[in-house]
Amino acid sequence: MKSKYVLAAVLAVGLLSQAAGAVQESNFVKSLVPGPFILPSEPGTWTWGMAPIYDEAGQVHIFNSIIDKKGSWTTHSKIAHWVANQPEGPYTLLGDVFVSDEASYHNPQISKVGDTYVLVFLLNRHQDVNGSKQEVGIATAKSLMGPWTESPHNPILKATDQNGEHASNPTFVVAPDGQCRIYFKTMTQQNGEIYREISLATSDNIEGPYEVYADNPLISYAEQQIDIEDPYAFYYSGMYYMILEDRMNVKGMLEGTHTGKPRHGGMRPGLIYQSKDGIDWGIPKVGYLTNEIYFGHELARSERPSILWKDGKPDYLYLACHDEDSTAGYILKIDGWEGE
Numbered sequence: 245m246k247s248k249y250v251l252a253a254v255l256a257v258g259l260l261s262q263a264a265g266a267v268q269e270s271n272f273v274k275s276l277v278p279g280p281f282i283l284p285s286e287p288g289t290w291t292w293g294m295a296p297i298y299d300e301a302g303q304v305h306i307f308n309s310i311i312d313k314k315g316s317w318t319t320h321s322k323i324a325h326w327v328a329n330q331p332e333g334p335y336t337l338l339g340d341v342f343v344s345d346e347a348s349y350h351n352p353q354i355s356k357v358g359d360t361y362v363l364v365f366l367l368n369r370h371q372d373v374n375g376s377k378q379e380v381g382i383a384t385a386k387s388l389m390g391p392w393t394e395s396p397h398n399p400i401l402k403a404t405d406q407n408g409e410h411a412s413n414p415t416f417v418v419a420p421d422g423q424c425r426i427y428f429k430t431m432t433q434q435n436g437e438i439y440r441e442i443s444l445a446t447s448d449n450i451e452g453p454y455e456v457y458a459d460n461p462l463i464s465y466a467e468q469q470i471d472i473e474d475p476y477a478f479y480y481s482g483m484y485y486m487i488l489e490d491r492m493n494v495k496g497m498l499e500g501t502h503t504g505k506p507r508h509g510g511m512r513p514g515l516i517y518q519s520k521d522g523i524d525w526g527i528p529k530v531g532y533l534t535n536e537i538y539f540g541h542e543l544a545r546s547e548r549p550s551i552l553w554k555d556g557k558p559d560y561l562y563l564a565c566h567d568e569d570s571t572a573g574y575i576l577k578i579d580g581w582e583g584e
Contacts, residue, residue, distance in 0.1 A: 266498040270529035274428035275581035280539040282333045283572035291572035294562040295354040301395035306351045321350040331560045361385045364414040377403045378412040395451035415477045427477045440471035476549045481583040484522035487531045487549040488515045
């Protein structure tokens with residue numbers, strides 16, 4: 245599925261490598277081949293994010309957010325289920341998985357542990373139109389078709405003073421020793437401003453309860469007045485990895501090219517971090533580029549990275565992006581990546 249945009253992407257990666265000092269381009273970003281935009285929204289709604297997984301028959305299932313335009317994602321988001329015969333689609337909307345008048349279900353991530361499917365998600369029970377007081381929920385099922393059972397401990401990560409009254413955008417990983425880990429977004433205040441950072445909670449059981457890591461946050465640039473979000477963490481080939489949205493130009497800050505107050509929003513390439521223990525993450529590399537670079541379109545936010553796995557190897561990267569149409573985002577083929 246090579247496209248006419250691949251050359252532009254390769255040239256862009258080359259330019260990044262010439263300019264980069266502390267932040268290099270990763271082998272991961274070099275492996276990415278642009279694919280199509282997918283998941284068009286129904287009239288009166290908009291779709292956002294894509295958490296993909298293969299079933300035993302080789303079909304691709306996606307769980308994502310559908311938001312009623314009469315409200316906002318903080319108050320009127322539900323988690324829906326799609327299926328296709330291949331990653332490129334076309335996808336059929338199967339229906340709702342979680343929808344409620346009392347809570348907004350948003351930004352799911354999907355995993356499989358043994359014979360159990362695990363869905364983690366942002367859970368907003370407070371109907372906070374500002375979107376700040378969020379929490380994390382988890383549900384399990386023996387089939388992708390359900391039924392899904394929410395944990396009796398939900399919200400497994402609550403909004404507290406310790407996390408800036410904010411726990412959201414979870415990503416679920418099982419460590420080699422069987423420990424369940426959830427990396428998630430928290431918030432902190434620095435010089436009167438709020439900044440996003442990445443924290444960790446662990447449990448011996450999928451459903452919880454989860455214990456918040458004592459030395460959170462794990463990744464934070466609040467002292468530099470920069471924030472990050474949308475973690476996607478995984479364990480592969482003996483290492484932990486985390487892909488993040490570089491909202492406010494961490495790359496430029498690390499390279500000494502950051503000038504002034506950065507523009508908010510995911511208008512720049514994402515980052516990929518590598519760690520031996522999933523605690524100390526070090527200096528990132530460039531993890532993915534932008535829709536402008538991949539497709540030549542007007543720059544828009546590329547967010548919510550999530551990987552489709554096949555036979556234990558990463559197959560496609562899915563990115564949310566509201567570009568020139570009403571789709572949820574686009575996919576990138578991961579061509580031959582074996583780690584950093």
